[in-house]
Amino acid sequence: MFANFDFDVIRRSLAYLFLDGMTFTLMLTALAGLGGLAFGTLIAMMRLSGFALLARIAGLYVDFMRSLPLVLVIFWFYFLVPYIGQWLTGASRPIHVGAFASSLITFIMFEAAYFSEIMRAGIQSISKGQPSAAQALGLTYGQTMRYVVLPQAFRNMLPVLLTQTIVLFQDTSLVYVVSIPDFLGAASIVAQRDGRLVEMYLFAALVYFAISCVASFGVRQLQAKIAVVR
Amino acid sequence: MKTLHILGLALATVLGVSQAGAEELTGTLKNIKDTGAITIGFRDSSIPFSYLDDHQQPVGFAMDICGKIVDAIKNELKLDKLEVKLNPVTSSTRIPLLANGTIDLECGSTTNNAERQKQVAFTNTHFLTASRFVAKKANNLSAIDDLKGKSVVSTAGTTNIKQLTEANAARNLGINIIPAKDHAEAFLMVETDRAAAFVMDDILLASLVAGSKDPSAYAISKDAFSKPEPYGIMLRKDDPAFKKLVDAATAKIYTSGEGLKLYDKWFMQKIPPKGLNLNTPIAPELKAEFAKPSDSPDPDSYKAM
Amino acid sequence: MNYHWNWHIFFEPDPTGATTYLDLLLRGLLLTIETALFAWIVALVFGSIVGVMRTLPSRSASWFGFAYVEFFRNMPLLVQLFLWFFVLPELLPRSAGLWLKQLPNAPFYTAGIGIGLYMSARVAEQLRAGIGSLPRGQRMAATALGLTRAQVYRYVLLPMAFRIILPPLTSEFLNTIKNTAVAITIGLIELTGEARSMQEFSFQVFEAFAAATLLYLLLNVVVVTAMRLLERSVAIPGYISGK
Numbered sequence: 001m002f003a004n005f006d007f008d009v010i011r012r013s014l015a016y017l018f019l020d021g022m023t024f025t026l027m028l029t030a031l032a033g034l035g036g037l038a039f040g041t042l043i044a045m046m047r048l049s050g051f052a053l054l055a056r057i058a059g060l061y062v063d064f065m066r067s068l069p070l071v072l073v074i075f076w077f078y079f080l081v082p083y084i085g086q087w088l089t090g091a092s093r094p095i096h097v098g099a100f101a102s103s104l105i106t107f108i109m110f111e112a113a114y115f116s117e118i119m120r121a122g123i124q125s126i127s128k129g130q131p132s133a134a135q136a137l138g139l140t141y142g143q144t145m146r147y148v149v150l151p152q153a154f155r156n157m158l159p160v161l162l163t164q165t166i167v168l169f170q171d172t173s174l175v176y177v178v179s180i181p182d183f184l185g186a187a188s189i190v191a192q193r194d195g196r197l198v199e200m201y202l203f204a205a206l207v208y209f210a211i212s213c214v215a216s217f218g219v220r221q222l223q224a225k226i227a228v229v230r
Numbered sequence: 231m232k233t234l235h236i237l238g239l240a241l242a243t244v245l246g247v248s249q250a251g252a253e254e255l256t257g258t259l260k261n262i263k264d265t266g267a268i269t270i271g272f273r274d275s276s277i278p279f280s281y282l283d284d285h286q287q288p289v290g291f292a293m294d295i296c297g298k299i300v301d302a303i304k305n306e307l308k309l310d311k312l313e314v315k316l317n318p319v320t321s322s323t324r325i326p327l328l329a330n331g332t333i334d335l336e337c338g339s340t341t342n343n344a345e346r347q348k349q350v351a352f353t354n355t356h357f358l359t360a361s362r363f364v365a366k367k368a369n370n371l372s373a374i375d376d377l378k379g380k381s382v383v384s385t386a387g388t389t390n391i392k393q394l395t396e397a398n399a400a401r402n403l404g405i406n407i408i409p410a411k412d413h414a415e416a417f418l419m420v421e422t423d424r425a426a427a428f429v430m431d432d433i434l435l436a437s438l439v440a441g442s443k444d445p446s447a448y449a450i451s452k453d454a455f456s457k458p459e460p461y462g463i464m465l466r467k468d469d470p471a472f473k474k475l476v477d478a479a480t481a482k483i484y485t486s487g488e489g490l491k492l493y494d495k496w497f498m499q500k501i502p503p504k505g506l507n508l509n510t511p512i513a514p515e516l517k518a519e520f521a522k523p524s525d526s527p528d529p530d531s532y533k534a535m
Numbered sequence: 536m537n538y539h540w541n542w543h544i545f546f547e548p549d550p551t552g553a554t555t556y557l558d559l560l561l562r563g564l565l566l567t568i569e570t571a572l573f574a575w576i577v578a579l580v581f582g583s584i585v586g587v588m589r590t591l592p593s594r595s596a597s598w599f600g601f602a603y604v605e606f607f608r609n610m611p612l613l614v615q616l617f618l619w620f621f622v623l624p625e626l627l628p629r630s631a632g633l634w635l636k637q638l639p640n641a642p643f644y645t646a647g648i649g650i651g652l653y654m655s656a657r658v659a660e661q662l663r664a665g666i667g668s669l670p671r672g673q674r675m676a677a678t679a680l681g682l683t684r685a686q687v688y689r690y691v692l693l694p695m696a697f698r699i700i701l702p703p704l705t706s707e708f709l710n711t712i713k714n715t716a717v718a719i720t721i722g723l724i725e726l727t728g729e730a731r732s733m734q735e736f737s738f739q740v741f742e743a744f745a746a747a748t749l750l751y752l753l754l755n756v757v758v759v760t761a762m763r764l765l766e767r768s769v770a771i772p773g774y775i776s777g778k
Binding site: 016020078079080081082083086094095096097098099102178179180181189192193195197 | 261265269274275282284286315317318319320323326327329330331332411412414415418421422442443
């Protein structure tokens with residue numbers, strides 16, 4: 001069955017796959033994860049704030065992003081971001097946005113909706129006594145959030161947040177649809193150029209599997225450790 | 231004579247630009263001057279126009295022409311350094327990416343036609359090619375009507391898939407049309423028997439066949455879906471200053487004989503990555519066009535001398 | 536902005552001259568729904584089996600369930616679709632592989648099975664959590680009454696578990712619908728694919744994607760409403776899931 005397969009093509013393209021493709025994927029995952037988390041926390045706070053208008057806007061944003069396929073959102077942002085930039089900066093032409101920047105914005109905006117739901121659950125799980133005590137101590141709303149509520153919420157939701165990051169890592173493979181060369185894109189380019197679909201796609205699957213497995217295992221260990229703290 | 235005209239024009243433009251504030255840069259040229267960079271869109275498998283060699287670097291006939299255009303721009307804007315950024319495009323992303331500013335020039339195998347000229351602009355033609363299909367010899371497919379009821383693949387966003395769709399409807403062939411992301415993927419579908427035929431410009435088909443594992447297994451159809459149509463390097467519409475510059479640069483390349491030299495390099499000699507020689511002598515219509523460069527979308531306007 | 540708006544594009548004929556662009560988008564929507572339903576049935580069937588396996592006392596069944604879930608959860612859906620579509624036919628004997636490749640609706644079946652199996656892992660996890668949330672007494676009482684293991688699951692555990700997990704299953708179904716868009720990479724021209732096609736032929740990028748977005752939102756609303764009605768109709772009064 002594996003007689004006429006040429007696994008050497010993997011060895012020959014390792015440098016390109018990892019130095020170009022995997023670097024792109026990992027950087028996108030890391031930066032989009034952080035950005036999405038920050039933006040998501042902001043949205044969660046908007047939803048939980050007392051202001052009906054803010055809560056409504058945040059709610060609509062989350063529902064909107066969660067009803068659309070990521071592929072469609074990728075298309076939107078890939079073609080749309082330069083026009084938004086033009087509108088925002090009042091330039092005369094759409095401004096140039098590179099592939100990485102466009103993907104980063106896409107994933108931050110998209111994942112923020114999911115991160116915000118996780119953070120919202122986390123913030124709501126903090127007992128009411130905490131912010132009340134903080135208020136009694138004279139802390140402002142901002143200080144309460146920054147020093148009392150959010151740190152605890154983060155710690156509680158850390159395993160779920162990390163799992164969502166693993167999902168983000170896998171989702172980055174979808175930039176394939178706009179031919180952006182992430183790890184899967186790089187594997188695809190080699191596969192199609194050399195006609196070695198089986199070898200390259202099996203290898204890509206193995207790598208994604210290995211990384212995700214190790215990461216989920218790590219998250220499970222972490223979960224076991226911090227579960228005791230509570 | 232023509233060269234002198236162009237040199238004179240270039241000189242006048244340069245002098246004009248250097249008059250402080252007399253002629254302000256607009257559009258793409260302004261962008262390039264401000265950012266010190268120009269972004270070029272390249273293809274990954276449009277051999278030999280724009281494709282990736284085995285170091286994953288884009289090379290090709292169109293890439294070389296664009297290289298010279300970039301040099302002309304650099305001279306024109308009097309820049310010490312002009313950074314050339316490369317952005318991969320496919321047939322279906324090239325026009326939106328050009329329109330939204332992600333790329334400034336698309337250097338590949340894009341057909342210049344009237345419909346596209348509503349969205350983008352083209353510079354002087356660099357090739358002429360007709361739309362045909364390739365299939366495995368064993369399947370004995372040579373005429374368009376032979377494709378009846380079969381699965382045929384073409385690349386998404388091309389004039390070829392549009393012509394295939396129209397022919398399918400007009401001749402009632404009941405073809406199952408499969409869109410592929412790019413030429414390599416489409417050819418692979420024929421190679422692995424997923425599709426019976428691949429419709430594409432005949433030069434691209436010839437190159438893909440020549441570079442395949444078993445070139446003798448394939449045959450390109452006699453029938454064509456279209457007359458030989460012109461390829462042009464794409465740039466944004468409504469940017470007359472940039473178009474003038476690019477037109478001048480390409481005209482200079484073709485009329486000065488450099489165009490013929492580049493043609494020879496990519497079509498009559500060994501090309502990366504496998505040292506293939508396409509051995510395709512220059513068509514008389516193209517030779518005539520090099521002598522008198524034109525950006526016309528009308529296939530009939532290209533006649534041999 | 537150098538973009539030419541043309542909202543009438545929806546009523547203009549596509550390159551075949553046979554239908555309008557709006558028709559194409561609606562046809563894509565239909566294909567999305569069909570693929571999602573097919574995948575969802577696959578997901579429910581396999582997910583239920585594996586979910587039950589994970590709650591069985593047998594260690595090997597439990598371990599198999601764990602491996603199954605881990606396998607499908609740790610690979611991106613796109614990679615899984617590629618494996619089913621591009622790799623599987625090459626690994627089979629030549630005639631079987633050829634048959635698979637030349638199947639008239641290969642992308643549909645591949646997408647349905649690929650997405651279905653991917654979602655089945657998530658359904659299995661939900662079911663496991665659902666069964667686990669039932670009081671231990673249920674299973675014990677059923678055994679005490681003399682029911683066999685299969686009967687315990689069929690008459691006592693599963694009916695309650697499925698009702699409990701109906702809300703998370705709704706969101707998994709919505710995920711299935713969204714995941715059908717990934718199948719454009721293997722040639723399934725569903726709603727997102729048709730929008731892309733429309734963009735390629737007519738150059739009206741925004742109109743095409745705006746229409747697709749609207750249709751997805753509409754689909755979302757319809758599914759959520761339908762599932763909510765379903766929840767209400769199967770709810771057991773007095774139990775947590777009953778409203």
